[in-house]
Amino acid sequence: MRIAERLRVWRPLYPPGAEEALALVIHRAFLDIRFMVRYRKPLWLDSDDPGPESGAYLQKIHMLSDLGDQLPGCLSAMVRRPRSRADIIWNLTYTWRTAGPDKRQWLREAFAHVGYDHRHLFPDHGDHDKYDQATMLGKEIRPARAAAEAVLIAQGYDKDAWTEDRWHTLEEIARPDGSRPHVIFKFSPKSRLARWRRKPPLTVAVDVETNETIMLA
Structure with a gap:
């Protein structure tokens, strides 16, 4: 087979549905933010000291907002495949490795909610924190x-x-x-x-x- 012909061969990087699943996870992150902001009492406005409960509440909003910033880049890299293999690996790796335990757990639950086995998307299969x-x-x-x-x-x-x-x-x-x-x-x-x-x-x-x-x- 000639090199030009080999380059035209489309090699899927992930099982079917990866892009759709990631889009649904992004959607869920924004839905969670909207729910927390719209339907929950803004406890941090009660005093100058927000307290532990309000601090945890704000931290989760920040975590979800951070994912809303990172995950679209991952999705964009996947849509540009197959020429973006390195971009996909880097984006997903960076998102997973820079996430704390709470963010990783949210990602696990979000992928489970949309019914997608996400473990192949991440270099440590999404199950442990060996890099940490x-x-x-x-x-x-x-x-x-x-x-x-x-x-x-x-x-x-x-x-x-x-x-x-x-x-x-x-x-x-x-x-x-x-x-x-x-x-x-x-x-x-x-x-x-x-x-x-x-x-x-x-x-x-x-x-x-x-x-x-x-x-x-």
């Missing part, structure tokens, strides 16, 4: 990243030809002495040709305590 756990390691990420890059070089890879996916996670990896926490790093090829050929990323697990590395398939 890895981020809590703070400065310990630096030596772990250096160890991951070192093992790539030792395996004969050109480090400059790969770019790190900054959304690293913390996961338990089975070892002979039992399961131990590892930081998971993924490196994607920089070359457009390699990405077009769907060259798989390289995944490296680094032991949090010892910095021992494992190349994962």
Whole structure:
């Protein structure tokens, strides 16, 4: 098959209904905001100190408004497919990773409400907060990243030809002495040709305590 013909092949990125489901979730966010503003007593106007109940109320409105800002960009990227693969991944990843537990839980419930299995839309399948756990390691990420890059070089890879996916996670990896926490790093090829050929990323697990590395398939 010629390259031009291969480029014309339409490859759906997600199961049918992803765009419609995301549009319905956006709609629900605005409906929730409208309901909270229109039909609930504005408790924060009662005094200079809004109090914990009003503070939580305002925080939820802010959370929903934030989603109203982020999710349309995700939907726009999906509508522009298939040429927007990177945009879709980035938009959805950013939305999920920057969300707190409450926002992620709202997203889970909203997708469940519209009857759509959303887990494929997000890099951690929408079920856990492994990136948050890895981020809590703070400065310990630096030596772990250096160890991951070192093992790539030792395996004969050109480090400059790969770019790190900054959304690293913390996961338990089975070892002979039992399961131990590892930081998971993924490196994607920089070359457009390699990405077009769907060259798989390289995944490296680094032991949090010892910095021992494992190349994962």
